Amino acid sequence: MSHAPGKSDDTLYAAPGNPGIADHAQLVTLDAADHSAVLAFCEDHVIGLVVVGPEQPLVAGLADDLRKSGVAVFGPSKAAAQLEGSKAFTKQLCERAGIPTAAYREVETVADGKAALDEMGAAPYVLKADGLAAGKGVVIAETRAEADAALADMLGGQFGSAGARVVIEAFMAGEEASFFALTDGTTVIPFGTAQDHKRVGDGDTGPNTGGMGAYSPAPVLTGALQAEVMQRIVQPTVDALRAEGTPYSGVLYAGLMLTADGPQLIEYNCRFGDPECQVLMMRLESDLGEAMLACANGMLAEFGEARFAEDFALTVVMAAKGYPGTPEKGGAIVLGPFADGAAETGAKVFHAGTTMDGAALRASGGRVLNVTATGATATEAQSAAYAEVQSIDFPTGFYRTDIGGREVTREVSSRRV
Template sequence: MNILLVGSGGREHALAWKIARSPLVTRLVAAPGNPGIEKLCELRAIKIDDADGLAALAREIKADLVVVGPEVALAAGLADRLASAGIPCFGPTAKAAQLETSKAFSKAFLERHEIPTAGYGVYDTVKDAKAALDVFKPPYVIKADGLAAGKGVAISPDRPDAEAEIERMLGGRFGAAGARVVIEEFMDGEEGSLFALCDGQRALLFGGAQDHKRAFDGDLGPNTGGMGAYSPAPVFTPDLVQQVDELIVQPTIKKMAEEGAPYRGVLYAGLMATEDGPKVVEFNARFGDPECQVLMMRMAGDIVPYLLGCARGDVSGLASPAFKPQTVICVVMAAKGYPDSPLEGSIIRGADQDFGPHVQVFHAGTKRRDDGLLAASGGRVLNVCAEGDDIAQARERAYDAIKKIDWPGGFNRSDIGWRALERG
């Protein structure tokens, strides 16, 4: 099989690492890729929002499957263009991807079909949004409607902070993504992410993970795209997983098909385990980042048949994916100043060394300079992932590996996995 992988981050490096292990793969091409992915396959310099260019590349390499990593490519309609060309795509159409690309669409869909989520309102003026705070209680959850690279969510402790956040979002902080805001009821509970592989009619559960959104230790600081993750997540008891499947995942896939937008690809359900049962925090139309990294390391078998089954619209002949019993943790190393003003261009040494059989370092925001040195080129730069018999051993291996990486321009949280560690 010839496979095109779209994306350039840590999620895509992890997908490339897993896909390249498949005996079904003859040729793997990534666009645009990164220095880590380059060690696994050939790269093409096509931007992730260039749907026409990516579709042309898929035709050029006679791709049997296109695997879309980032949401930006989905929003640009890449899956639609590939469908027109008869090329199977792992990733939903732009219409189906609205489950992620528009929080207003997603919330209305959930409400329409009585799928459990928080109460909400949608507003496009500062005046109306501020007035709506009368209806909600603090802390206030305020979200940009569109794609904001995982940073368009604010939890404001009081009304003055909420009003200031509304002014920032509707004032252009996130550009077009913040043209509308969604204000939600605050949900109390423990958050986690459950994934499902979907073929438009059916869904196979694909494991759970828990990530860390805040920039600094102790869950302090601004929201980020994710500073670390681990899997399995103890919050996902067998009973909770069954509830999520029956109340959220299966109804979502069924109703999307009924509404003329069959969902193919991976459905990321961000969930809150509340006293009233699981509720949807948000949907993503792609593997989470850094959740994907830990799931790829934990998956026991070949992922390609599942990606292809989803893309072709039939996973009925596939067994539920199998996962190793070990725990895998991912610690994100980010550029100083992230998420607001990450430092660009700092030199990284030691990231490409052999860390042993239990550790993988995935590149997320790196570039190779003309002199061969590795440099930071984004906010989240490296994903240091390690497996262990339990969370404590996985953590120890990950942080030992971090000590071997020489990068004065970076930082990382030192408490990834603390919830699971406290549970023992």
């Protein structure tokens, strides 16, 4: 939240915030689920722009209530946020708009799910809880037995109401990448690329998580592929939602599979994403506040293009032991001497699940820190990020050691040619 429309450097409030952002914003105790309290705060403090970060408040319609009260908001309406809130909604929209994506079936019973798996033939299979599951509601089943078990778990309440309906998709082979765009419901501009690492363990092993690290840009998304993504996926999505009376305003995060038949949509997020946001922001040279306000006011066409540095940015997530299951909370954290990016590694440590216990910094969530660095190459950014990771004392934490490994290997290979 910020004061004064048009000024991105005025008073900034963060609700609820954390020790990391406390150096930059005034922390506010506000429950995003209490729309009346949020509205009252905006009125009392003459808020000029509200940025709704997480997906849950967007899906719950916080942006709608703010707009009805005349508050400028960066983030989609409840109806448009179904792009993330319901996998089935997005699949249906793709069908109507001719957007390339995997074949799918929606099921609400185990019997229907098994019939759908029969129709899809041999493994692997992709099963997704329809609703919000904190990035953990996706299972890539390598065998039919794994698929049957995942189906029973999801429909049996593993993800609560989010799993009352399950989307079963045909498996798509290829490399994953992320494409970002800003839109005010009509105008759409590209906003960078990234690749993340979803699995909890090195070598992309173990269960899916909300993300264990990322880097930007994603060189596999060439200029030609980005133009194709805009033309065949992102722009048709924005156009379809506007035509159907539910215009989308905010950031669109398209998770893509780069297949032999071209880019196909895996899913949408209606937020910048974590850890993708960190690497995008480290490279962004444009004024983010101006861009978001232009989206909120329907004036994105006047903003122009977003500018990014040519450097790579890479982030490593430090998580609490037990994640993505039950994380071990309360562990002490001692940051390295250069965690503010001022010198030495040049890394920036973004806080996620942290809290202050007196003078001690402690873990309070599953993913705790995002250690982020830049470099002229992915190799340099990776080296700087891991140098900073090594300087952090977090005995109850863990992290992957191979973030950006695929891109570093490509760089080494290209130098040998």
